[in-house]
Amino acid sequence: MSESTTNQPWLDDAKQDIGQWSASMPKDADEQPIDWQWIASLDLRHGIGVAAQQHIDLLSALCTASAGNVTSESSSTSQPSARPSAQQLHDxxxxxxxxxxxxxxxxxxxNSTFMTDFDxxxxxxxxxxALAYANRRLCDEIAMLRQIGVAMGLxxxxEERRxxxxxxxxxxxxxxxxxxxxLDDIQxxxxxxxxxxxARRAAEKRQKxxxxxxxxxxNLGGVTSPGGSTLFDYGSGSTGSANGTQENAVDQKQTSRLSEYRKSDWRxxxxxxxxxxxxxxxxxxxxxxxxxxxxxIDVGFEYMNMISPRPADAPAGYQYEQGYYEAGDAYGQSRLAFGVPAENAALGNPLIRDLTGIDVRTRSVAEAASSFRLFDEWPAAQIGLLQRLEQQPYVAHNARFEHSFFMLNVAGYAESYRAGKITIIDTLPMSRRWDEGxxxxxxxPYGNNTLDAYAKRQGALDESKSERHxxxxxxxxxxVAMKHHLGVLRAEGRGPWGxxxxxGIGGKHCGRRR
Structure with a gap:
């Protein structure tokens, strides 16, 4: 584990909160009792994996196994650079x-325990x-052990989708x-x-x-109400149509899709x-x-005004990686690049490399010449981002993705969000609810609401180009797509003007806005 990982005292300090959590959260997400004493025993700073606890150098072990160097089956953990035996690796x-x-x-x-802690x-x-921090390194260790087994021919x-x-x-x-x-017990x-x-949550929802x-x-009120009570109507009724002839001509499958698609939901x-x-x-x-x-590994943000003019004193002419992008009304552009631990870099990530062009093999924070730092080990970067997120609504496409990462990576974000200091706007439901395309x-079959499709329909991305990722x-x-879309909706009296x-500004936030 890298030196930067061991220099994180907040990981030890986080255990001081176990008393608060244990009083409010006796069971985990699978309804199993939580052993908080076991949680307290975990070495979050130096690693919770068994190999980390035994000081086994997995990078050296992978290098040895990949080179085909055979070590004795009795290799012990007192020789951290030696390749483990097949049984040791299994265990x-x-x-x-x-x-x-x-x-x-x-x-x-x-998450649910914290957000429903109204007292x-x-x-x-x-x-x-802190638990997520340690779990990321544990996942790297698991991936390293698997790759060592591949190199040893075990x-x-x-990859299977289940x-x-x-x-x-x-x-x-x-x-x-x-x-x-x-292999059965290491799948x-x-x-x-x-x-x-x-499945359990779906069953609970159906029961509710x-x-x-x-x-x-x-409800007795339903006896005298035309059509009965609809207090808990979850959309099971017919949508109906004023023009029966046209509706009968529409394919029943498509009608069912549209009926389901247009229902209001949490988004x-x-x-x-x-x-x-x-x-x-x-x-x-x-x-x-x-x-x-x-x-x-990458954060990009910029600002834009949906109604008022672009600030006159904001620098103009920003050059994006895609030369055909024009800054237009955008300002305050910023791009932040982050690294990964040495173990993660050693394994590579072809999927992310092909999707984004970012090769994590070049972003190891353990390299002496590396200019990259880990986001979850960089308090200044987290503080700076949080301050910006609090100053005005932030917008993302499928914003729950960004929100979930900020909750487990940005110090103070969860507390600020719960206090109502953060407002989140999502362009994905804008596409779903207000874009007929x-x-x-x-x-x-579930609608075409990718950022690529939404941006093209709103004229923000040329049809011949693709989302850059x-x-x-x-x-x-x-x-750009959001601003254009809002302009169309305003002119037509739809969407927010319907x-x-x-x-107000809309978006999702908690607590009272003062």
């Missing part, structure tokens, strides 16, 4: 997976941030050394855990809806209001999708 991986499977449901439960018994979110790895989650699956290798290695169980959790409908039917809370003006657009690039497992079809460039086309539109 390390098994123990690390067990730690992760035990820790991640705790992290997953923290403010939990003052800080630093403990979940197994091969394939409902909501893609997981690595180990298959027996070709090496004779693989003969005695059991990744993430899909089983996540899918079971989702059924209960609410029963209450609605029992509507992120829609802008009719008075929204100065906003900060932001987009992040990461090494994956789970904020408790992966790293932020997004409606579902056979090619896009870099923070600043994607932020720019998002804000009968169901919001007054």
């Amino acid at each position: 390390l991986l098994k123990d690390d997976l067990a730690i992760r499977d035990r820790l991640e449901p705790v992290i997953a439960q923290c 403010r018994l939990i003052a800080s979110y630093r403990l979940p941030r 197994w091969t790895i394939t 409902e909501r989650v893609t997981v690595p699956v180990l298959q027996s290798g070709s090496s004779a050394a693989a003969g005695g290695v059991v 990744d169980c993430t899909s089983d855990i996540v899918n079971a959790r989702a 809806h059924a209960s609410d409908r029963s209450v609605s039917r029992a 509507d809370a992120y829609l802008p209001g009719r008075d929204v003006d100065n906003v900060m657009g932001i987009d992040i690039e990461t090494t994956g999708t789970d904020p408790a497992r992966v790293y932020i 997004s409606i579902p079809d056979d090619e896009h 870099l923070g600043l460039e994607d932020t720019h086309i998002m804000l 009968v169901d539109g919001k007054f």
Whole structure:
């Protein structure tokens, strides 16, 4: 583990909050009792993985295994640079997976516990941030152990999509050394855990809806109300049509799609209001999708006024990576690049490299000449970003993604959000609710609401070009699309200016705005 990782005293300080959390959160996201004494025993600063605890140098072990150097099967952990034996590798991986499977449901439960702590018994979110910090390094250790096994010929790895989650699956290798290695107990169980959790929550939701409908039917007010009570109507009724002839001519499948698509849902809370003006657009690039497992490697943001003129004193002529982008009304552009731990860099990330052009192999913070720093180890970067996020609404496309990463990476963000100091606007529900070009079809049965599609429909991106997948460039086309879209909606009296539109700046925030 890098020197920078060990110089993080806040990770130890975070354990001081265990008393607050244990009083409010007895169970994890899978309804299992939390052993808070075990949480307190974890070495969050130096590493919670077994290899880290035993001071095994996995980088050297991977190098040795990749070079084909054979060490004795009795290699001990007192020789940290030696390649572990097949059984040692199996045991390390098994123990690390067990730690992760035990820790991640705790992290997953923290958000709802913190946000529903209306008595403010939990003052800080630093403990979940610390657990996520340690879990990221644990995931790197797990990935290193798997790759060492590949290099030793013990197994091969394939990626499989299992409902909501893609997981690595180990298959027996070709090496004779693989003969005695059991793989069943070192397979990744993430899909089983996540899918079971989702199924349980869906069942609970259905049960609640059924209960609410029963209450609605029992409501005496419904006896005298035309059509009965609709207090808990979740959209099960028919949408109807004034023109029956035309409706009968529409394909029934498409009618059903549109009916479902146009229902109001939780995303509507992120829609802008009719008075929204100065906003900060932001987009992040990461090494994956789970904020408790992966790293932020690129942040891009800029500002734009939706109503008032661009500040006269703001510098003009900013040059984006894409030369055909014009700054227009945007100002205050900023691009921040971050690194990854040495273990993460050693493994590479072809998917992210092909998508963004960022090769994490060149961003190891352990390199002496490296100019990169880890975002989750850089307090000044976190403070600076938080201050900007608090000053005006911030806008993102599929903003829950950015929000989830900020919760587990930015010191003070969760506390500020809960206090109502942060407002979030999302252009994805703008596309879904107010852009007719997004409606579902056979090619896009759930609607076409990617940033690429939305920006093209709003004239912010040429049809011959594609979304760049870099923070600043994607932020720019998002804000250009948003401003154009709001202009059209204002002229047509739709969206925020329609009968169901919001007054004020809109967006999602907590608490009272003063």
